[in-house]
Each structure stands twice: as structure tokens, then as C-alpha cells.
Amino acid sequence: MGIFETIHNRKNTRSVKWDLVKDLFQSEDVLPMWVADMDFQAPEAVNQALIERATHGIYGYTIVDESVKSSIVNWISKRHHWKIESHWLSFSPGVVTTLHMAIQALTEPDDAILIQTPVYTPFYNVIEAHNRKIVRNPLILDGNKYMIDFLDFEEKLKQGIKAFILCNPHNPVGRVWTKEELEKMVTLCEEYNVLIISDEIHSDLTFPNKKHISIASISEEIANNSVTCMAPSKTFNLAGLQASYAITPNKIIREKLDQQFFTQGFHGLNTMGNTALEAAYNYGEEWLDGLREIIHSHYHFVKDKLEKHTKLRVSDGDGTYLVWIDCSSLNLDAKGLKKFFNEEAKVGLNAGVDYGKEAEQYMRMNIACPKEILEEGVYRIIQALQNR
Ligand SMILES: Cc1ncc(COP(=O)(O)O)c(C=O)c1O
Numbered sequence: 001m002g003i004f005e006t007i008h009n010r011k012n013t014r015s016v017k018w019d020l021v022k023d024l025f026q027s028e029d030v031l032p033m034w035v036a037d038m039d040f041q042a043p044e045a046v047n048q049a050l051i052e053r054a055t056h057g058i059y060g061y062t063i064v065d066e067s068v069k070s071s072i073v074n075w076i077s078k079r080h081h082w083k084i085e086s087h088w089l090s091f092s093p094g095v096v097t098t099l100h101m102a103i104q105a106l107t108e109p110d111d112a113i114l115i116q117t118p119v120y121t122p123f124y125n126v127i128e129a130h131n132r133k134i135v136r137n138p139l140i141l142d143g144n145k146y147m148i149d150f151l152d153f154e155e156k157l158k159q160g161i162k163a164f165i166l167c168n169p170h171n172p173v174g175r176v177w178t179k180e181e182l183e184k185m186v187t188l189c190e191e192y193n194v195l196i197i198s199d200e201i202h203s204d205l206t207f208p209n210k211k212h213i214s215i216a217s218i219s220e221e222i223a224n225n226s227v228t229c230m231a232p233s234k235t236f237n238l239a240g241l242q243a244s245y246a247i248t249p250n251k252i253i254r255e256k257l258d259q260q261f262f263t264q265g266f267h268g269l270n271t272m273g274n275t276a277l278e279a280a281y282n283y284g285e286e287w288l289d290g291l292r293e294i295i296h297s298h299y300h301f302v303k304d305k306l307e308k309h310t311k312l313r314v315s316d317g318d319g320t321y322l323v324w325i326d327c328s329s330l331n332l333d334a335k336g337l338k339k340f341f342n343e344e345a346k347v348g349l350n351a352g353v354d355y356g357k358e359a360e361q362y363m364r365m366n367i368a369c370p371k372e373i374l375e376e377g378v379y380r381i382i383q384a385l386q387n388r
Helices: 019-025 044-056 066-080 095-106 122-129 150-158 178-192 252-265 271-285 285-310 334-345 371-386
Strands: 087-090 112-115 133-136 140-142 145-147 163-168 195-199 225-230 244-247 322-326 362-366
Touching: 087 095, 087 150, 087 252, 095 122, 095 163, 095 195, 095 225, 095 244, 112 122, 112 150, 112 334, 122 133, 150 178, 163 178, 178 195, 178 322, 252 322, 271 334, 285 371, 334 371
Parallel strands: 112 133, 112 163, 163 195, 195 225
Antiparallel strands: 087 244, 140 145, 225 244, 322 362
16 A cells, blocks of 8 residues: 555544544544645655654754755755755744744834735734734636736735735645746835745645746845745644744845844754754655645545535645635535534535635635545535535
8 A cells, every 4th residue: 555545543643633623623523634734654764764863862952954954955956946055044943933933023013914815824813913914915716716916916015015925835725826926926026125925835745747936036136035934844744843944045134033033032943853854855855746646636536526526616726735615606604614514524624714704615625635535525525515
């Protein structure tokens, strides 16, 4: 059986996805397909590196040394064709932590921060938590595909935007922004002098025929007015090890960001996160390409089955293991939709409304699980709709 087909029991592992089912969905028999981690084991090289490190048995304060930094520099060059330098890196336990730090370090209270909605819920939280103002540039639909409304984007920039938090690839709609789209955003951000904070945590998880481009690689000018957030956590299923990093060639921005981390008491990656990151980037490529094939085929499975047997519609995505489902044909509001999926279909998905009020008739499904589990989830939904 292939590594992506084996079913591992994740219950009683302190798993957010599997051990909070009853608390979140009010019933033990709901199949969890929500929070963004995977039901696959990390690459064997990562497991071996962690075992080897644990065998040493001493877990004192740990440095992020040049060999860890080189693994990142090489990864980004190989996978994303962006030449970065190791001193451009800052380290963080998570991308959400970095977003909090960047907003505090690089913007002021009451500054306007632009986001493209519907979008990953913490984007709203990081802006509000530090008393900045949310400005929305809602995505628009072209058929089943989400696009950027550039007229609105420019209109909002004209009104005075301090920073723009970009999500590329976009969670939850699954778009991987094209070079043309990125160039247009860059031109406008340069014109209106807007700092870009680019969350690229899903960048390794494009469908096999799609290419991720870091916005900072588009021009030197924008690289110098940006912070790019990346991590091996989504890519290799290492979220619990809390290791991520930010990239900026701009010394002033980097020093402000590092000072923010320092002021808030953060100093360095944990021992196991450090070890896993390096092993994943040095030895995980083959595993990752296998994973991307699986995710792509799972995406088509879900799209084909749901669209053939129900009136649900799946957004045209280019990557991520998060599938964005238009449930407007059910004519239910957010509460009714949640109730239907939890109580009738017994599948635990993320509610669209959590990503933006415009998405109350959407649900997000995590497809990074063995095919057998995916089939079970999809058939539960089809069956529940047929029984209505
Ligand atoms: C766009 C995006 N950013 C950040 C995160 C979380 O990152 P971290 O666990 O490193 O804080 C997620 C997780 O789902 C995400 O989808």
C-alpha cells in the first residue's frame, strides 16, 4: 500500500482535527475534514532525522545554523526559482505569528490594511488585534474561478493603504496567482507605495501543472518593500513542530521585524522543528511530488463526484489541499449549512462564513487524507443530499 493510501489512526494523539470532533461537531461520528493538516505521515527522512535527534536525548537551547539556512535558500531556488540570501531570513514558530509581528512592527494603529476576501480567518484577526483597519478587496467570480477585481484594488489603494496581506496560493479559494496577476498587483503596490506581506505557506502545494511565483521575485523594488512568509509545515505535515520563516532583503524591514520578535520574547526555532525543516527541504522533494499528484487527483475526484451527483459546485483551483465548495443550491444560510453537514452528512468541514461574510453559502473541505477516507466523506455528502 502506498504511503498516501495508508490509514493512520490519529485519535488520542492530541490532534486538533481528530480529537476535537465531539467538541466542535457535537457528535463522535462526524468525519473530520477541516483544519489544514494532513492525515499522511511526513517523509521517512524527516522521521529518521527526528528519531536520530531524539536518540541524543539532550534538548537544550538550539541555534538555527548555516546548514538549516542553506536548506531553505536551496529549496526556494530549486522549487520557486527565487534566489534569496541566508541573511534575508527571520525565524518564527508560525506564519500567523509572523503576520502578528509584521503588522505590529511595520504599520501603525489605525493604518488601513488590505485583504482579498474571502480569506484565511486569521488575516482578519491580526489586523483587528492590533487596532488596524480592515479594507476588503473582494475577489470576484468568473464562472467557477475566483479573480482579482483590479479596479476595486486600485480604488482601495488610492484611498491610502499601508500594507496588503496577500495569500498566494489563496486559502480558501485555491487560486495560485499567475505572473500576470502578480505583476499587476506589483505595479499598483509600487505606484501607491504599499508594503506587501505575502503569506506563501501553501506555495509548495500547487497542482502538478501549475507554478507558484513569489511576488517578491517579480521586481527588486517590490522585494524591498515586502515580507514573504513561508514554512515546511503545510508541505510536509509538520505544523505541530512549529517552524517557519520570513524573507525580506530589506535590512530596515528585517531589523524592525526581528526587533518585534525579540521584544515579544521569541528567540529561535525549537530543536525538533529545526531538525525536521532541514531534513524535509534536503530530502523531501520526491515525496512532495508524489503528494502533489495525489492531491490533484483527489481534487478531481471531489469535483467530479459532487458535480455529477449533486448541485454543489467546486471552485476551479490551482493548488492547496483545500477545496472550496459552493453550496448556494441548497438555499441554506450559514447556520443551516453547518447543521446539514454536521448532522445529516456527518462530515466536519470549515464554514465558508468564517472566511468572509460573502461566503456564507460555501464550505471548505480538506482533501489531504487517504482516498478511502475521502470517498467516505464525499459519499456521505451525496447520500445526505439524496435523502433530503
Ligand atoms: C494561508 C495560511 N497561513 C497560515 C496558516 C497557519 O500557519 P502557521 O501554523 O504557521 O501559523 C495557514 C494554515 O492553515 C494558512 O492556510
